[in-house]
Amino acid sequence: MISPQAAGQSDDKPAAKLWTGEFLVLTACNLLVFLNLHMILSSLPLYMRSHFHAGDFYVSLCTSLMALSAIVARLFSARALELGKRNVILFGGLAIALFGTVGYYFSATIVALLVMRVIFGFGFGMYSTTFPTMASDIIPRNRMGEGMGYFGLSTTISMSIGPMIGMWVEKQYGFTPLVVIGSIFILILFPLAYRLISSKKRKQAVQQEQAYSANAMNVPTQQNAVQSAQTDVATTALSDAARKPSTFEKKLLLPSLLNFLMSITYGGLVSFIALFGSEAHIANPGYFFLFNALAVILIRPFSGKLYDRFGPKALLIPGAVLLIAGLLLLSLAHSTLGLFGAALCYGLGWGALQPTMQTWMIQVVNPHQRGMANGMFLNSLDLGVALGAMILGTIASATSYTSMYRYSVVFVALYIVIGAIYMVKAKKTPAQSQSVHIKVD
Incomplete structure (x- = not known):
């Protein structure tokens, strides 16, 4: 567990800024990444049903194959990020995802469509890992919960309004305009990503110039020489750690x-x-995602600060209870008002828990392992979505969609049991073993 002190401790200055230009651009990029994903993802079931007469199995397969290919891509992307191959992973992933998105238009059969989903998922798995890793590198450590909470807000809003936008566009104009919009979003990411990289190079150049000027103007004393040597040793150790294959961090499990x-x-x-x-x-089930987004926006400013003060234990159980309430209310809904109540509860729970998981995973690893932590976070998310689509789709085929949402409560109940066991054990664990995992291997 991350103790409150550990969650808030930092080497950063108290005045360290969170809302920098780089942070805003990264958040905008992440918004476009997941907006593109969920606009098309939510619209594919109706498109497949109307054009290919696909059943629930093929609908769930379309979701699952994309998620599984993204997981495979992240297995090597995380290590490539540790080795400094960020630009290759970022721009290569964008190019592959763009090809897969445009390919939807040319898919004349369901098999071709599934192939395009795999290609898109591979590219998505590459670049979706990069942006959160870049964000975690620039957020002050004493504001990590708050910063990742706001950054994650872009993900959750995209997951909330993306399906609503996608279903509306497909209903009004068809699937082809949706593919065009998704492709435009990926194209916009290219110049934004280039701006981030250029900004980072400029900062590094300025820092090197300042360091050179300081060394040229000052004659180092014996104390300065010792400090310089210590800094070089620490830097070399960190560099060596980044070059070594990262051992899997069990605290991420x-x-x-x-x-x-x-x-x-x-x-x-x-x-x-x-x-x-x-x-x-x-009439308009897509409104669920709109109401869900409003709930997420309401809860996010509070959940991040709660995390920084008390750690994940303050949010695990309350958030899960809200998820259960949302799913049960959804299974009973027969009107827009019913959707509103369900989405409000589910959105409050999801909006509190999703950034909690991501921040928690980032803080239990070394800084150079943040790519691995973000990859694990996104992989567990995609694997859950993939298997959820298949398992719950099978349940829906045997029963109904109403019953399916009631059965899905079982998974959140299991979440509560595991979370409760963790919290009980955490109380018996010495405080030092609950601190953030920061060391050089």
Whole structure:
């Protein structure tokens, strides 16, 4: 666990800024990344049903294959980020995802569409790991919970309004304009990413020039020489650590498992909410995601500060209870008002828990392992969505979409049991073993 002191401790100055230009651009990039993903993801079930007469199995397969290919891509992307191959992963991933998105238009069969989903997922897995890693590198450590909370808000808002936008565009104009919009979003990411890289190079050049000027103007004393030598040793150690293959951090297992369990429920939402709307005779089921986004915006400023003060334990159980309430209310909904209540509860729970998991995972690893931590976070999210779509789709085929959402509560109940066990054990653990994991291997 991360203790309150550890969560708030930092070597950064108290006045360190969070809302820098670089942070804002990174957040905007992340917004576009997931907006593109969820606009198309939510619209594919209806498109596949109307154009290919696909059943629930193929609908869930379309979601699952994309998520699984993204997981495979992140297995090597995290290590490449540690080795400094950020630009290759970022721009290579964008190019592959753009090819996959444009390929939807030319997919004349369901097999071709599934192939394009795999290609897109591979590219998405590459660049979706890069932006959060860059964000965690520039956020002051004593504001990590708050900073990743606001950064993660872009992910959650995209997951909330993306499906609503996607279903509306497809209903009004068809699937092709949706593909065009998604492709434009990826194209916009190219100049934004280039701006981030150029800005970083300029900062490094200025820092090197300042260091050179200081060394040229000052004659080092014996004390300065010792300090300089110590700094060189520390820098070399960090560099060597980055070059070594990273050992898997066991502390990532628990938050990954919890993130996986809660993501299963989202897989059922994003894959079948449109079909559930038809079954429940709800005219605009996409409004669920709009109301969900409003709830996320309401809770996010408070949840990040709670995390920084008390750690993840303050949010785990309350957030899970809200998820359960949202799913049960959704299963009972037969009107827009019912959707509103369900989305409000689910959004409050999801908005509190998702950034909690990501920040938790970032803080239990060494700084050079943040790529691995973000990869684990996104992989557990995608794996949950992928398996959730398949498992819950099978349940829906045997019962109904209404029953499916009730059965999905089981996964959140398991989340609560595991979280409660963790909290009980954490109370018996010495404070020093609960601190943030910062060391040089």
